[in-house]
Amino acid sequence: MEYPIIEALKKYKTHFNANQFISLNPNSDFGNLNLVWSQIVIRIECVNMQIVDLYEKFYEQKKRVEMGFYMSNLDDSYLDIMITEQIFYWLRKTADEIISLISICSDYQRTGKYPKKINVSSIGEFIKLKTPFNNTIEKYRNLLQQLNETSNAYKHSFINPQIVAYKGSEYPVVFAYNLHFNDRANQPKFINLDFRVFLNNYNEFLFDVKNHISESYSI
Secondary structure (H helix, E strand, O other), X not given: OOOOOOOOOOOOOOOOOOOOXXXXXXXXXXXOHHHHHHHHHHHHHHHHHHHHHHHHHHHHHHHHHHOOOOOOOHHHHXXXXXXXXXXXXXXXXXXXXXXXXXXXXXXXXXXXXXXXXXXXXXXXXXXXXXXXXXXXXXXXXXHHHHHHHHHHHHHHOOOHHHHHHOOOOOOOEEEEEEOHHHOOOOOOEEEEEEHHHHHHHHHHHHHHHHHHHHHHHOO
């Protein structure tokens, strides 16, 4: 089985070595930036473990159902949802850190000093910007909006548990149910994403981001 793992930063289950390392400022006003990058790479390795786990469980359950053994029980459904939610949390955190890293590095490159405050430190802040931020990030605005909205639904939307009965039939699907600010005056939004497509797009995002950071901010 081929899993949609994320290998833009390093091959899955290979050692973290000089090929994946980007030499950044170890003495910035925000600390050692190499530790920030290293944590991003290692975190994606952990995310890949969760992706493999999710896909193995999904196809194991699918095979048993096709053989007529049993239907997936509620525990199985919740487990899939919990793993999916964890994956989105870590992908969201990674994207927030990448945006923050690019923000402080570009400010330093432009002014010769680090800002007192990170000017753009999250997907949410990036989406709200009225002026261009970064061409590489801008290229993936739609992907980041999907990630932001889905992770917000998992974290904040009170009605999101209503999706427990939804499950992909042929392949893993991401479902979420978002009620903005939990205000019934807002229109609820049902979210469904092909997990493989989303992860492949996120892998492209990381590939371009790594090249951009390496070419623009490495020392």
